Amino acid sequence: MAEIKNIAPSEHHDYQGSKMGMWIFIFTELFLFGGLFLVYAVFRTQYSADFHKAAEETNTFIGTLNTIVLLISSMTVAMSITAIQSNNKGRAIRLLLVTIVLALIFMVNKYFEWGHKFELRLYPGSVVLTNLPKGELLFFGLYFMMTGLHALHVLVGMILLTVTIFRIKSGHVHSGNFSLIENSGLYWHLVDLIWIFLFPMMYLIT
Amino acid sequence: MSTEKHHISTYMSHGAVLVILLSLTALSVGMAELHLGAISVAVALLVASVKGTTVLTYFMHLKYESLFTKIMVAAVFLMYALVIIFLFFDYLFR
Amino acid sequence: MSNSETHPQVSYLEYQGKYKGILGWITSTDHKRIALLYLYCIIIFFFVAAFLGLTMSIEKMRPGQDFMNAQTYNGFFTVHGIIMIFMIVIPGLAAVFGNFALPLLIGARDVAFPRLNLFSWYLYVTGAILAVLSQLLKGGAPDTGWTFYVPYSAGSSTNVIWALTAAFVLGFSSILTGLNFIVTIHRMRAPGMTWFKMPLFPWALYATAWIQVLATPIVGITLLMVIAERVLHIGFFDPALGGDPVLFQHLFWIYSHPAVYIMILPAMGVITEIFPTFSQKPVFGYGAIAISSLAIAFVGYFVWGHHMFTSGISYWSKWFFSFLTFIVAVPSAIKVFNWISTMYGGSIQMRPPLLYAISFVFLFMIGGFTGLFLGALATNVQLHDTTFVVAHFHYIIFGGMGFAFFAGLHYWYPKMFGRMYSDRWAYIAWGFTFVGFNLLYFPQFIIGIQGMPRRYFDYLPQFQWGHFLSGIGAFILVTGLILMAWNLIYHKKRGAIAPANPWKGVTLEWQIASPPPVENFDEIPVIKHNPYWFGTEEEIRREKKS
Incomplete structure (x- = not known):
């Protein structure tokens, strides 16, 4: 920013403040998905039989696989923070790279999963879908909306983690100033947290 | 910054948390296979809540906040x- | 008290950064400059939306079509609503006065995340541009009303998507401002300023910010779902696709009712700053006002259902939401009593800010009481979707939030620009505004009870007297607004130089030069007293005895 010197000359970077900001941002994200969860809850109580049937169409194997992938990636992010705190930059970067690779695997799985649905002509607006019973139609609408929005968050998380890697390399993030990696980590855990709830709702409750 | 104390989790503890989370995942998938009917929803959501709380507490470091x-x-x-x-x-x- | 002559720092208005002119403003992360950027945008949009409102009133002065057709009328009331709600009243007080005064009031040099603050403003401008485009693009102005009720908004052939996207983007601007304020209040209070030594405007902003953060995402996702419904034919709300239109109303009002508190809480905060200053007396019931802000925010989050009493929600749901609606009136009333008691026994100076503040209390009370008529189940059935609702709403939003905005503008104007406006013209403008406002909206209470529906283009001749009076009121009101704007704009460059503390205020912003220096405080003050501490301990003790 042009007038950076207008900002209060910060004697020290407000570590607690930036983390609090990140937590509050996470709350807004939770409520964003929370709106969709509300819709899911309402329609599920109204059309439980249809939801039951439709949920059997989703691929539990890919869903479970993706759950495992995301859980492992959550651990690697958490470990990379430990690495930074104990001044091991190389390991932190390697762990973040593993996380990004895992995120990629998640996205590739998602691609095949969605691709399969499209082959079966189960996409929003398709004739097959429109002729299904109301509840199943709603289930697939929610399925695409929720997993789609989640996938978008995975992408954003990947970008954030990439930025973090570059900031570690350039020396801006180190054992004395690790707000960025911690906040990107919090964001990545949020992505995981949402998936933890999406997974049973879309794949298991049959 | 340097005056503030940070809790540093060990690599081992992160690994242990992952093992717990994976076992809970296995549990909820297993329960779903049993087709328990009405209870399955409650079980799945309960397990998800436990997993979510674990992520919040340990991975997201809430325990030390x-x-x-x-x-x-x-x-x-x-x-x-x-x-x-x-x-x-x-x-x-x- | 320092003045600008002895001050080592240059004022924020004159500060020369890396860029000159307008670039120096739109790249500035200074909270005071960002506040003024919001202020200018809001004033421009306010006059656009007020013009739309005026033309609607003129159109309705006679039954039947006069100079616009029904579809144009639908577009006008929709765009009037979208601009007024999403671009003026929601960001209005929080973004303008919050940004300007919050860091000054708590003794900080800026907000917690200055760049994020500037980014919020850019989001706001983006949303504003989208909203304007929705009006102008081929396809016609959206005609759904600002509430975007489905199924109509899912099917209308007008530019609804543009308006939805605009509201979504504006929502995110609001969220980020709220986030910024929460962290600022937590982390950046001056040393010695405990929570209960914090002025009450920051308290109000704190409560507001939490609603912004926790309610806005719900409407964000709801608007996204409507967009998905239109673009991808995913039927969340369209009954033809299995959806539930009442669910849309739930989700919409889960945000949009708390949104009313996003508008009114900072307004109450501004008013709470003005009363003690112009009564030269500590605010009455400090703790009660502070806590009632939080109580309003919390209870106000759970009253959304009172917009849906006639939409077919369950009996228990109606009962419950009606009950909570009455509960939320209690903390609001506490505030009103405290304001009045603050004036009692004070040495009152009836300067323009106080005049506007008192009109706020008067109009807000009319709006609040009529709100209880609407919150009661039986009367709601009769009054729902009549102009009674329109009148109630405008008494709260314009009479409340709008007048508080004018009050705040007149209060902090000397601090913002370092100049004084003309009191005389301010009184005259107030007279026009106040009379015009009441003439415009009061008749709508009466014709509403008699059965005049809202949003109607045409009506039975028996309602003409009300619409005719409203039309005249609209003209008087707009005259008042133009006079006020002229007074403030004209004196921005030509008014008398303002002293650092023209109103003898005691809060921190009056202890520094007008306009404030770039970094607000040469030295961050250390707080020892309550924020509204006038005179010596002796005097306070004597006051307590009497």
Whole structure:
């Protein structure tokens, strides 16, 4: 920013403040998905039989696989923070790279999963879908909306983690100033947290 | 910065948390295979909540945060729970 | 008290950064400059939306079509609503006065995340541009009303998507401002300023910010779902696709009712700053006002259902939401009593800010009481979707939030620009505004009870007297607004130089030069007293005894 010197000359970077900001941002994200969860809850109580049937169409194997992938990636992010705190930059970067690779695997799985649905002509607006019973139609609408929005968050998380890697390399993030990696980590855990709830709702409750 | 104390989790503890999370995942997939009917929803959501709490507590480091952060997180989940309850005041009693 | 002559720092208005002129403003992360950027945008949009409102009133002065057709009328009331709600009243007080005064009031040099603050403003401008485009693009102005009720908004052939996207983007601007304020209040209070030594405007902003953060995402996702419904034919709300239109109303009002508190809480905060200053007396019931802000925010989050009493929600749901609606009136009333008691026994100076503040209390009370008529189940059935609702709403939003905005503008104007406006013209403008406002909206209460529906283009001749009076009121009101704007704009460059503390205020912003220096405080003050501490301990003790 042009007038950076207008900002209060910060004697020290407000570590607690930036983390609090990140937590509050996470709350807004939770409520964003929370709106969709509300819709899911309402329609599920109204059309439980249809939801039951439709949920059997989703691929539990890919869903479970993706759950495992995301859980492992959550651990690697958490470990990379430990690495930074104990001044091991190389390991932190390697762990973040593993996380990004895992995120990629998640996205590739998602691609095949969605691709399969499209082959079966189960996409929003398709004739097959429109002729299904109301509840199943709603289930697939929610399925695409929720997993789609989640996938978008995975992408954003990947970008954030990439930025973090570059900031570690350039020396801006180190054992004395690790707000960025911690906040990107919090964001990545949020992505995981949402998936933890999406997974049973879309794949298991049959 | 350097004056502030940070809790540094060990690699081992992160690994242990992952093992717990994976076992819970296995549990909920296994329970779903049993086709328990109405209870399966409750079980799946319960397991998901336990997993979510674990992620919040250990991966997201909530255990070592200030009391205020903990209260804030708890209050936000409480607010959301109230929204669900008040919404279902309508849908359950129609 | 320092003045600008002895001050080592240059004022924020004159500060020369890396860029000159307008670039120096739109790249500035200074909270005071960002506040003024919001202020200018809001004033421009306010006059656009007020013009739309005026033309609607003129159109309705006679039954039947006069100079616009029904579809144009639908577009006008929709765009009037979208601009007024999403671009003026929601960001209005929080973004303008919050940004300007919050860091000054708590003794900080800026907000917690200055760049994020500037980014919020860019989001706001983006949303504003989208909203304007929705009006102008081929396809016609959206005609759904600002509430975007489905199924109509899912099917209308007008530019609804543009308006939805605009509201979504504006929502995110609001969220980020709220986030910024929460962290600022937590982390950046001056040393010695405990929570209960914090002025009451920051308290109000704190409560507001939490609603912004926790309610806005719900409407964000709801608007996204409507967009998905239109673009991808995913039927969340359209009954033809299995959806539930009442669910849309739930989700929409889960945000949009708290949104009313996003508007009114900072307004109450501004008013709470003005009363003690112009009564030269500590605010009455400090703790009660502070806590009632939080109580309003919390209870106000759970009253959304009172917009849906006639939408077919369950009996228990109606009962419950009506009950909570009455509960939320209690903390509001506490505030009103406290304001009045603050004036009692004070040495009152009836300067323009106080005049506007008192009109706020008067109009807000009319709006609040009529709100109880609407919150009661039986009367709601009769009054729902009549102009009674329109009148109630405008008494709260314009009479409340709008007048508080004018009050705040007249209060902090000397601090913002370092100049004084003309008191005389301010009184005259107030007279026009106040009379015009009441003439415009009061008749709508009466014709509403008699059965005049809202949003109708045409009506039975028996309602003409009300619409005719409203039309005249609209002209008087707009005259008042133009006079006020002229007074403030004209004196921005030509008014008398303002002293550092023209109103003898005691809060921190009056202890520094007008306009404030770039970094607000040469030295961050250390707080020892309550924020509204006038005179010596002796005097306070004597006051307590009497």
